[in-house]
Amino acid sequence: AQSVTQPDIHITVSEGASLELRCNYSYGATPYLFWYVQSPGQGLQLLLKYFSGDTLVQGIKGFEAEFKRSQSSFNLRKPSVHWSDAAEYFCAVVPHTGTASKLTFGTGTRLQVTL
Amino acid sequence: DVKVTQSSRYLVKRTGEKVFLECVQDMDHENMFWYRQDPGLGLRLIYFSYDVKMKEKGDIPEGYSVSREKKERFSLILESASTNQTSMYLCASREESGYNSPLHFGNGTRLTVT
DSSP states (O other), X not given: OOEEXXXXXXXXXXXXXXXXEOOEEEOSSOOEEEEEEEOTTXXXXXXXXXXXXXXXXXXXXXXXXXXXXXXXXXXXXXXXXXXXXXXXXXXXXXXXXXXTTOOEEOOOEXXXXXX | OOOEEESOSEEEEOTTOOEEEEEEESSOOSEEEEEEEETTTEEEEEEEESSTTOOEEOSOOTTEEEEEEETTXXXXXXXXXXXXXXXXXXXXXXXXXXXXXOOEEOOOEEEEEO
């Protein structure tokens, strides 16, 4: 079955430490890939997206993500986390076939940042 | 900047009531969406609309309906609210149907059905 998985429900990192949030997908062909962030009490905001080309994509707020076809993964990274990065992060996919509107979200990873 | 406004931040309704959740966007976007967000389940698509008076079912449409009479407004209707519809509801809009257009979200409506 087609799916997108975020294996980590909750991650805690110290401010200034590096961060990697995992996302794996299971689709017949590589889907379009996205990362969104939801700060407390807010809606979701797009961090970055991958459609094709360079497998390392840069986003807003200093985030980047690397697409690895061999691992069916699209992990989100940040070299040095700030306290304001505490939020919930969602990986999302749109399959190449079918309607573009069918954006499917993972279950989310809640990031806690300790000072 | 795109603004997606959901009319209520918190809502408490009784079982069996008819509930309207309203969403308005100010950027003339064609596409609008309703998701519900539950812990451990992420966001699940309820309904979406490509254009005025157009609607399509998402992944979990049961118990819900929608209305889009004007381009800027997309309403989610719970015909007879039930306790299992207690959730956070998120509205989103998008400029066009292309993959390259990001979704813009409202801040959500937390609905409690008692």
